[in-house]
Amino acid sequence: MGTEYRIALAGNPNTGKSTLFNALTGLRQHTGNWAGKTVSLAQGTVQFNDKTFQLIDLPGTYSLFSNSKDEEVARNYIVFEKPDVTLVVLDATSLERNLNLALQVLEMTKNVVIAINLIDVAEQQGIQINERLLTNRLGVPVIKISARNKKGFPMLLDTLDRIVTGAIECNPVKMAYSEEIEEQIKKIEPKVREIIGDQLSSRWVSLRLLDGDETLLNEINQRLSGRQVEYEYSTHIC
Helix, strand or coil, X not given: CCCEEEEEEEECCCCCHHHHHHHHHCCCEEEEECCCCCCEEEEEEEEECCEEEEEEECCCXXXXXXCCHHHHHHHHHHHHHCCCEEEEEEEHHHHHHHHHHXXXXXXXXXXXXXXXXXXXXXXXXXXXXCHHHHHHXXXXXXXXXXXXXXXXXXXXXXXXXXXHCCCCCCCCCCCCCCHHHHHHHHHHHHHHHHHHCCCCXXXXXXXXXXXXXXXXXXXXXXXXXXXXXXXXXXXXXX
8 A cells, every 4th residue: 555645625615626526536535523623524535656645625715814614624724734735726717816715825835736627618718828837936836627527637646646755846936015014024923933933834824913813823822732822913014
């Protein structure tokens, strides 16, 4: 039996994320409780080469800002459970809107693959997508697929394979914010890094703290080996 790797599926509702999950895993699915919590996530496996990819179908969300329980579950899985790869599924017919979630994921974790689904529908509508340009701009592999027709699956699985073996190194683009926000990040990021080390992205945590994300702060408090994490900041971002 080969090595097993965890692949988290993230995406907006109605992007075909669950269709992709079902097509890849077939009957090799089950629902399990995640990390001892009452939250249940669909899980399934797909074999490729000598590896087993365990796919975790995260709740469909429009963002990962803790505005709902689904967003919190999806965010916490990506950040704290550290899947080997996060596969973000986008709708080719609504790419601009869907990219918002993809950019949020790129700030949270390094190993990301973006699957642009419904490419057959987009092409029927005259929409052309340059996945090579997107790969260069985003710093992670971008693959065009049709989950319904299983188009693009060999390339998608091969890309996952090459990421987990280190043949492909992801270098997600760094989002740039206004000068004022970047200055505030510079002030608090060193303090954040002292506390969390390399367990999480200190830049991403700093951004969430500037947003006043108390649910994330509570989650960090609970998870960092019982250590009480306290941040004091009185910065106002206009």
